[in-house]
Amino acid sequence: MKGVVFNLLEDAISGCYGAETWDILLDETGLDGVYSSLGDYPDGDIQAIVTAAAARLGVPEQDVLRWFGETAMPLLKSFYPELFAPFHSSKAFVLSVNTIIHPEVMKLYSGACCPYFRFQDESDEAVRMTYRSSRKLLDLAHGFVIGAAGEWNEKVSVERFPAGSPQENDMIIRWLDT
Structure with a gap:
């Protein structure tokens, strides 16, 4: 995973x-926390930090990932x-992720x-x-969708499917302000 994440x-x-919380999470995970934005780091590092944050906050890991996506946008x-800049709505932004956003990334x-x-x-x-994705970060993507809507002052609803179902990697996104 890229250090920018x-x-x-x-x-x-x-x-x-607070910065002290980041330091506490690093101490709890045994990670040094030195991440260059261009560097590559084990996927397990992000999972370890999310697991530690979930335990510290008393919330499920999925909630931490969604919060992170929403907050990161x-x-x-x-x-x-x-x-x-080129997008007039969060829907246009989200729909461009494969063709414009990820190639730029x-x-x-x-x-x-x-x-x-x-x-x-x-x-x-x-x-x-x-x-x-092999990373299984659908909850992070969910948070990014909500965060993107917030950047355009829009509202979305996101419907998810149960784990283990054939649709577990799907979500239905409804833009409520468009």
Whole structure:
């Protein structure tokens, strides 16, 4: 996993809970916390930090990942405004992730292994998004969708399917303000 993801997680945790919380999580996980944005780090490091944060906050790991995605979106926009500028809505932004956003990420961060999303219209206001990645971070993607909506002052509802079901990697996204 690229170091920029760890940098975003550190900024999100430090911004909401204080820098000392980030240090406590690193101590609890035994990680040194030195993440260069261009570096590559084991996926297990992010999982360890999320697990420690969930235990410290008394919430499920899925909630930590969703919170992280939602909280990271404004940070991403402030760091990379050029990725957001061409879009007039969060729906347009989300639907461009495979064709515009991830190719730009791969230009910025050589060797980045981005997830793939399949989109299918469900109705005029709803889209089925299917997540494909070995990292199994659908909850993070869920948070990114909510965070993106917030950046355009829009509201979305996200319907998820039970783990173990054939649709467990799908979510139905409804834009409520468009």
